[in-house]
Amino acid sequence: MSRRWINLFTHLFTALTGMACALVILLVAIILGNIAYHGIPHLSWRFLTTAPSSGMTEGGIFPAIFGTAFLVLLMTIAVVPLGVCTAIYLQEYAPVKSKWVHLVRMAIQNLAGVPAIVFGLFGLGFFIEFVGRRVDQIFFSGQLYFGQPAIIWAALTMALLTLPTVVVSTEEALRVVPRSHREVAYALGATRWQMVWYVLLPQAIGGILTGTILAVSRGAGEVAPILFTGAAYYLPYLPSRLNQQFMELGYHVYVMATQSPDVDATKPILYSTVFVLLTLTFLLNFAAILIRSHIRRRLAAAR
């Protein structure tokens, strides 16, 4: 091929990739712009701090904001220890190249590919129908306390959904710690657990937080897993116990978009809710990134 043709292809390819990138940015800008344009006018302090009223056509979304934050918090408390421990086991304790470990890794990767709605159904079948019912039978002599949709079950279901993210990123962070660092600890007489605690975890904390960030922003955005496991259409009170239902922003959006008695009256509220949901997700992400960079800087100072 002549030099002229090669140059032509080079320019063409540059233009193509550039246009693809521009298209993505344009789409994001249109979506965000549209939501901001329609959503911001209706925003007010009242909107953020009051409950919906008059069949969702008036009032605010405070219960949904509260429920989302509560849900994500519970989910994080559940998923981070479980995911980090799983990753530590797979990376440090499990015998290398064993069939069992291979199987567990494959299972975790497959978990990441399961549709969210399946997690929702699993949560209903396992947590509520099985675990919750058993708890009620054993501790509450069959009265209905935990055998019903509740924020704890929704959070645990969401934790299962985000588990692969935490496991994979933690494993990645552990894998990059050089072998020589492990040997230092062992040569000083560290047990395996001490090696993990003193050497691996301090170095892996950045990766663990990255996984947590991804899990949190996914958890704040998913609706399907909580559909049957705890999200409520409307609640006159805020959840104060783990076995109560809750309102959630994503689900609230879905409800207002599909079940509203008066679509036109709901529309401005709907836009504002979407705007708040996006902002909340961004803020959560942003906070997590800040924490991570703070820790990275502290680590770098020690480096």
Next chain:
Amino acid sequence: MDKVIVENLKVKKGNVAILRGISLTIRTHEILAVIGPAGSGKTTFLRCLNRLIDLEPELKPEGRITLEGVKIYGEGTDVSFLRRRIGMVFAVPNPLPMSILDNLTLGLRIHGLGGSGPITLERVERSLKAAYLWEEVKDRLKESALKLSGGQQQRLCLARSIMVDPELLLLDEPCSGLDPISTAKIEEALQGLKREMSIVLVTNNVKQASRCSDRTAFLLMGDLVEINNTDQIFTNPQDGRTSDYVSGRFG
């Protein structure tokens, strides 16, 4: 006085023999140099002594090693305590990505001996002085260990390994990547340390063995060719292969 007695130590990797029956003793308050060309099993020998070889399941040591009469591969050996008694410095300086102080106190924390307080700081100072590093880092103990130069890092690793008062110190080519001045400082430090412990110095550098060891063992292809007082090894070797190696005719 014999600190460590090694009897017929064999290590195999699959069908390949890495060590073919090593027998020697390590005396108290001596520096035993282990020399030999690359691949002769020096590092493997060293890693058998503190059981770091356990980390490589495909290597199975056979034979008998005793530390003050107690088998280190015996049933119920407390490996953690064993490695507290036997310190190790690696070929490549490997400070952990934390402060100089945290690096030094790691061993104390592992063995539940505290990690702060005046007694710890006293230990830190003593170890750093013994490793000829105190003057250079005394004002920056909270700084990252990775900011130190290569030679300083290796002396920090030396100081770290003697923080828990080992009786035996294993050094695996500790000066292989260092400049002559850093090397001299480490050799000087070893002369001071041997008053308190036994030292096994694996080295690629024949001159280093002749400079600073009391006795020298020559390993070749997994065999112990000769072990004797260092001046004997260098002036009057009994084996032809030894004289070839120490005079630089091969290896």
